[in-house]
Amino acid sequence: xxRRFGGRARDPxxxxxxxxxxxxxxxxxxxxxxxxxxxxxxxxxxxxxxxxLAGAELPVFDAHIHYSHxxxxxxxxxxxxxxxxxxxxxRALVSSSNDEGTQKLYAEAPELIVPELRPYRARGETxxxxxxxxxxxxLEERLRKFRYAAIGEFxxxxxxxxxxxxxxxxxxxRQYGLMLHAHSDAxxxxxxxxxxxxxxxxxxxxxxxxxxKVREMLRRYRxxxxxxxxxxxxxxxxxxxRAWREAFVEFPDRFMLGTDTYTPERWxxxxxxxxxxxxxxxxxxxxxxxxxxxxxxxxxIAGAFAGQH
Ligand SMILES: [Zn+2]
Numbered sequence: 001x002x003r004r005f006g007g008r009a010r011d012p013x014x015x016x017x018x019x020x021x022x023x024x025x026x027x028x029x030x031x032x033x034x035x036x037x038x039x040x041x042x043x044x045x046x047x048x049x050x051x052x053l054a055g056a057e058l059p060v061f062d063a064h065i066h067y068s069h070x071x072x073x074x075x076x077x078x079x080x081x082x083x084x085x086x087x088x089x090x091r092a093l094v095s096s097s098n099d100e101g102t103q104k105l106y107a108e109a110p111e112l113i114v115p116e117l118r119p120y121r122a123r124g125e126t127x128x129x130x131x132x133x134x135x136x137x138x139l140e141e142r143l144r145k146f147r148y149a150a151i152g153e154f155x156x157x158x159x160x161x162x163x164x165x166x167x168x169x170x171x172x173x174r175q176y177g178l179m180l181h182a183h184s185d186a187x188x189x190x191x192x193x194x195x196x197x198x199x200x201x202x203x204x205x206x207x208x209x210x211x212x213k214v215r216e217m218l219r220r221y222r223x224x225x226x227x228x229x230x231x232x233x234x235x236x237x238x239x240x241x242r243a244w245r246e247a248f249v250e251f252p253d254r255f256m257l258g259t260d261t262y263t264p265e266r267w268x269x270x271x272x273x274x275x276x277x278x279x280x281x282x283x284x285x286x287x288x289x290x291x292x293x294x295x296x297x298x299x300x301i302a303g304a305f306a307g308q309h
Contacts, residue, residue, distance in 0.1 A: 058281060058289065059090040060274045061297030064153065064204065064229035064258025067094055067101035068123055071264035077108040080267060084112060087271035090294055091302050093202075093258075095153055095181070097122055099142050114305050116150040116181060117142055119169060126155040130163050139169060143176055149305035152181025153204050161191035170195050177308065179301065181227075186217055193221055200300070202256070205229050211243040218251045225300060228292075229258025235280025245284070252288040256297045 067080060075083065084092055094113050096102045097120035106113045119135045120126065129135050139151070151173045156166055161184070173180055174196050182189060183204040193199055206214045206226035211234075218224055228234055234244035248255060259266065259273040281289040 057088050058278050058293045060088055060257055060277065061294035061302070062087075062089045062092040062259055062270070062274070063202065063227045063256040063297050063301065064260045065092045065094045065270075066118075066153075066261050067096040067105050068262075068264075069096070069098065069101060070123065071096075071261070071267060072101060072104070074264045075267045077104045080105060081109045081112065083267055083270050084109075087274035089270070089274060091297060093149065093181070093297065093301055095150075097125065099146070103146065114149045114302050115146065116152055117146075117148045117178075118152065119154050119165075129154070130156065130160045130165055132165060135165055136168050136172075139172055143172060147305070147308060148176070148178055149301050150179035150181045150202065152179075152202070153183050154181070155183045156188045156192075157185050158187045159191070161188040162195070167195060170199070173199070177304075179304065186213065189217065189221075189224065193224075199223060200304075201225070202227055202301075204258075205231055205260075206255075211241075211247040215247050215250060218247075218254050225254045225256060225296065227256045227258040229260035230262075235277075235283070238279040238283055240280050240283045248284060248288055248292065252291045253296055255292045256300075257293060 062084070065084075067075075071080070089112070092113055093116050094102050094105055095116040095118040097118055099117055102113070102115045102117070106115050117139065119129050119139055121138060125132070125135075142148075151169060154166075154169070160166065170180065170192060172178075179200045179202055180192060181202045181204055182192060184192070184207060186207055186209065189201060189203060189207070192201060200223045201221070203214075203217070203224060203226040206228060207217070208231065209217075214226055218226070234241050240248070257274075257277050259270050261267050261270065277293070281293055284292070
C-alpha cells in the first residue's frame with residue numbers, strides 16, 4: 001500500500017484557489033457603474049481572493065466509498081462522516097454490503113452522502129452474486145424502500161454480464177433511472193451497453209485498463225464515466241503521467257476520484273487519499289482538476305440524484 005501512494009512530495013496545494021464567482025462581481029458592477037462602484041468591486045474581489053487563499057483546498061467528490069458491515073463498529077457513522085469532512089470531501093457516492101451501512105451514513109449526513117445500492121448482502125458475494133437469484137429479491141425490496149443514485153459497485157466480467165441475474169439488475173436500474181457502477185472488464189461494459197444503450201455507466205477503477213484503452217471506450221460511449229479508485233499509475237509525487245494527461249485533456253468531463261474503502265482499515269486512508277489526489281491534480285490545468293476533483297461527480301451523480309424528485 002505504501003508503494004502505491006509512497007510519493008510524499010511537498011504539498012503544492014497552496015496555489016489551489018477556488019475561482020471568484022464572476023456573477024457576484026458582475027452583479028455589483030452592474031448596480032454601481034461608477035468609479036466608486038469599480039473600487040468596491042475590486043475591494044470585494046480582493047476580499048474574496050484572500051478568503052480563497054485562506055481556505056484553499058480543492059473540494060473532493062469521492063465516487064468510490066464503501067461502508068460495509070465490518071466497518072460499522074470500527075468507524076461508527078459519526079466518525080465515518082467526520083473522516084470524510086476532515087478529508088474535504090463535499091460529497092461521496094456510498095455503497096455497502098449490506099445496504100444498511102449506506103442508510104446509516106445517509107441518515108447521519110444526507111447533504112454529504114449519495115446512496116448507491118450494492119447487490120451484496122455481505123462481504124464475499126462479489127464472485128457468487130451473478131448466479132444467485134436471491135439477489136434480485138433483495139434489490140427489489142431495497143429499491144421499493146429507499147432512494148439511490150446508482151446500482152453498484154458490482155463485480156462483473158465478460159460473458160457473465162448476460163446472465164439472468166445481472167440482466168434483471170440492469171432492468172431494475174432502467175426502471176428506476178439509476179446509473180450502473182461496474183467493476184468490469186471492457187467486454188462486460190460493452191455487453192451492459194448492448195442490453196441498455198442509454199445506460200449511464202461509471203466504470204470503477206477505469207477497468208484497471210491502460211489510458212489508451214480507457215480513451216477508446218470513452219470515445220465509443222458517451223454515457224461512460226470512469227473512477228480512478230485504487231490506482232496510482234495516473235499520478236505520483238504530484239505529477240500526472242503523460243498518457244493519462246492526454247486522457248484527462250481529451251475527456252475532462254468523464255473522470256472522478258475514489259478512495260475505495262473496501263476494507264474497514266481503508267477508512268483511515270480517506271483524508272490521505274484526498275490530499276494525495278490534490279497533489280497530482282495540481283499538475284493539471286485548474287479547470288480540468290476541478291472537473292475531476294468534484295464537478296463531474298456533482299453534475300453526473302449528485303445532480304441526477306437531486307433531480308429524481
Ligand atoms: Zn469498490
